[in-house]
Amino acid sequence: MARGRVISFxxxxxxxxxxxxxxxxxxGGGFWGYRYLSExxxxxxxxxxxxPVAKVDTMVLRxxxxxxxxxxxxxxxxxxxxxxxPQVSGKVTHIHPAIIDRGRFQAGDxxxxxxxxxxxxxxxxxxxxxxxxEARLDQLRTDLARTRxxxxxxxxxxxxxxxxxxxxxxxxxNLQGLFAAREAAQIALSDRQAVAPFDGAVLSRMVxxxxxxxxxxxxxxxxxxxxxxxxxxxxxxxxxxxxGLFSAVAAQASVDxxxxxxxxxxxxxxxxVEPQLDSLTRTLSVTVRLVDLADVSGRSVDGSRIASGAPxxxxxxxxxxxxxxxxxxxxxxxxxxxxxxxxxxxxxDGGALQIVPVSLLHVDxxxxxxxxAVSLDGSRVIxxxxxxxxxxxxxxxxxxxSDEVALVVGDGS
Numbered sequence: 204m205a206r207g208r209v210i211s212f213x214x215x216x217x218x219x220x221x222x223x224x225x226x227x228x229x230x231g232g233g234f235w236g237y238r239y240l241s242e243x244x245x246x247x248x249x250x251x252x253x254x255p256v257a258k259v260d261t262m263v264l265r266x267x268x269x270x271x272x273x274x275x276x277x278x279x280x281x282x283x284x285x286x287x288x289p290q291v292s293g294k295v296t297h298i299h300p301a302i303i304d305r306g307r308f309q310a311g312d313x314x315x316x317x318x319x320x321x322x323x324x325x326x327x328x329x330x331x332x333x334x335x336x337e338a339r340l341d342q343l344r345t346d347l348a349r350t351r352x353x354x355x356x357x358x359x360x361x362x363x364x365x366x367x368x369x370x371x372x373x374x375x376x377n378l379q380g381l382f383a384a385r386e387a388a389q390i391a392l393s394d395r396q397a398v399a400p401f402d403g404a405v406l407s408r409m410v411x412x413x414x415x416x417x418x419x420x421x422x423x424x425x426x427x428x429x430x431x432x433x434x435x436x437x438x439x440x441x442x443x444x445x446x447g448l449f450s451a452v453a454a455q456a457s458v459d460x461x462x463x464x465x466x467x468x469x470x471x472x473x474x475x476v477e478p479q480l481d482s483l484t485r486t487l488s489v490t491v492r493l494v495d496l497a498d499v500s501g502r503s504v505d506g507s508r509i510a511s512g513a514p515x516x517x518x519x520x521x522x523x524x525x526x527x528x529x530x531x532x533x534x535x536x537x538x539x540x541x542x543x544x545x546x547x548x549x550x551x552d553g554g555a556l557q558i559v560p561v562s563l564l565h566v567d568x569x570x571x572x573x574x575x576a577v578s579l580d581g582s583r584v585i586x587x588x589x590x591x592x593x594x595x596x597x598x599x600x601x602x603x604x605s606d607e608v609a610l611v612v613g614d615g616s
Contacts, residue, residue: 257590261551261583261602264535271444271528271565271572275435275489279460279520282430282492283401286421290394293317295414295422302423307404315397315410315422322395326388333381340374343367397422404428406518431493431516432474433458435524436486444528444565448476448489456491456526462514465503469493469516473526491524531572534564535579539571541586548573549585549592551603556589556596 297316301308308314347367353359406424410416437445445454453472460467470493477488493516502508542563543549550557561573583600 256597256599258599258601259551259585259589260587261585261600262537262541264537264579264582264584266533266535266578266580268530268532268534270530271534272567273437273441273445273526273528273565274567275437275524275526277433277435277522277524279431279433279493279516279518279522281403281426281428281518282432283403284406284424284426284518285400287314287397287399287423287425288419288421289315289317289397289416290418291317291391292417293319293395293415295410295412295416298408298410298412301405302408305405305407307428308399308402308425310399310401312399313396314399314425317395317416319392319395322388322392326385326392329381329385329388333378333385336374336378336381340371340378343371343374347371399425401427402429426518428515431518433471433491433493433522433524435489435491435526436481436484437489437526438486439480441528441565442487442489445473445489445526446529448473454526454528456524458491458493459504459523459525460516460520462517462520463509465507465509466505467513468504470495471524489526491526528565531564531574533578534572534574535561536570536572537584538586539566539569541584542571542573548575548579549589550579551583551585551598551600554598554600556585556592556594556598558592558594 294317295315296318297313299308299312299314300306301312302314347364350359350364350367354361354364403425406426408423409421410423416422442448446452447454453474456471456473458469458471460469471491472494474490474492476490480487502513537548541548542561543558545563546560548559548561550559559575559577559579561575564572564574566572583603585598589596
């Protein structure tokens with residue numbers, strides 16, 4: 204028993220001594236390691252980091268006093284288009300060649316003739332009655348003059364004179380009635396004709412010779428071939444840039460009409476403006492009238508020629524319209540993406556960023572037209588983006604460098 208207590212005592216003593224030695228070793232090792240690291244550490248010197256120069260794409264600004272382009276789209280349509288129809292019923296006896304060939308006609312041409320034999324007979328009979336009545340009236344007036352001469356010599360009586368006067372008055376009244384009958388016969392005869400109300404061409408026909416037609420029935424569709432128009436919707440902001448839009452001044456325009464893969468251009472001018480805003484889009488409807496073809500020889504806008512020659516302005520053809528707007532004294536056209544926040548331009552002049560305030564005049568698709576209080580001619584506007592733009596930051600103009608290289612190569616050749 205005493206032996207077990209002795210063993211237990213020595214075991215505890217050994218255990219406590221071991222942990223004490225281990226603690227002293229750990230403390231000594233840490234201290235020694237600290238001294239070693241302190242004596243062998245390296246000190247780093249601060250070095251200034253050079254900020255990289257931003258690379259940008261640019262374009263050169265050039266002032267322009269050309270009119271601002273106000274663009275719109277629409278479909279070509281004739282100034283006048285109507286269905287030709289008769290006022291009376293009858294049988295078609297003649298059709299104008301323009302109706303048959305879908306050709307052109309002049310105002311006043313008889314396009315469709317109905318059977319008018321009865322009306323011609325009535326008019327001829329009325330003309331004959333008028334001639335007979337006028338002959339009788341002339342004879343009565345001659346007899347009246349002679350009778351008055353005899354009355355003056357007391358050979359005839361006043362009763363004979365009065366009778367001749369009464370007969371002459373009656374014939375004169377009958378003659379006026381015949382004149383009215385002749386006019387009615389002429390109207391009835393003219394109603395047998397469908398007359399062209401304007402110069403134009405035929406779009407389609409609906410009758411043949413021998414057809415019996417009724418009042419109001421469509422005979423042919425006609426239109427003003429030489430008076431074509433395009434209706435375009437113009438925003439209020441753009442309308443305010445068109446000189447004389449609401450006055451008698453007709454602004455100029457150009458109309459591009461595609462045909463078979465080619466584009467043909469007409470000159471045009473504003474004909475009228477609708478006096479109301481569209482209830483949905485709040486835009487103005489502006490009518491542009493086509494004046495003449497730019498190249499009547501058949502040459503398209505890109506200079507190509509087609510075998511058919513220049514086409515007419517086809518009805519329902521899609522058209523792109525450009526109206527000449529305000530002509531500013533000094534404006535610059537820049538990509539819309541180069542206009543920052545709608546009020547500033549970034550310039551890369553002198554290798555440093557300059558932020559210049561500008562005024563927006565007009566937006567034409569991806570191009571914006573701006574004005575500046577100072578001249579920007581020859582300045583290089585930045586068209587690419589910058590992550591953190593700061594006034595005066597250093598830039599590298601890629602376009603300017605490439606221009607210099609091209610100039611050196613050109614001189615060397």
